[in-house]
Amino acid sequence: MVLDLMLIALAITLYPLPLMAFALVVSTARGVWKGLVFILAWLACLVAVIAVVLAVTDGQPPPPRxxxxxxxxxxxxxxxxxxxxxxxxxxxxMRAGAAPGDASAADASAGQVPEVRGGPSGGATGEGTGESAGDRGEGSFWASAGLAVLVQPWGMVAAGATTVLEANTSQPATFVALFGFCLLASASLLAAELYIVFAPEVAQARLLRLRGWLKEHAQQAIVVLCLVLGLWLTAKSLYQLTS
Structure with missing residues (x-):
């Protein structure tokens, strides 16, 4: 279980779309706090999925067969x-040349949600409505939280949920593994948030450049992550079902 969880968490943290959305969120006014809201909503999704699975299994793995x-x-x-x-x-x-212009719904949302967009100077704008950052602060935080939920790679999270079915909460190591899963799955976002806290101006510029680089290479990353994780889960499941 632990190996599967760590591999799934690694795939989640390397998935490019959440980091692209996060880079956009923290580039706006009060970006540090919006980034924190983004991460908290992200973690809440992971914790909620784990809690539901453990409630269903009562913390005990189902008997083999x-x-x-x-x-x-x-x-x-x-x-x-x-x-x-x-x-x-x-x-x-991608090979047909359609992928670069085929923005995913999550990436499109990250670039088009008006509540989290900022002006050229980094301050929040009202997108032509004349609203100030203060007038829209609450909505922006809710938009950051909603964006975190939207860009979750839910297929990979679902794979994590099926792995948590094997968790035995009577063993303390299980809680360590589950905590490690949430931490590793959020590692890229946490690292970016800490970077913003300690070096805000430099971090914002570099994160936006990183977002541009990821936008050009996101398709390749998604293909590799999905194929590697998918093949691992398929092979492991077939082995367990047939052995």
């Missing part, structure tokens, strides 16, 4: 196959 255990492995297999097909689909679009 039992219907719940087989159903969990079948779900993980389906997710793995889905990730492989999604990665192949992205690769086919």
């Amino acid at each position: 039992s219907p719940p255990g087989v159903a969990g492995l079948a779900a993980k297999l389906a997710i793995g196959v889905g990730l492989v097909f999604y990665g192949l689909h992205r690769r086919r679009l």
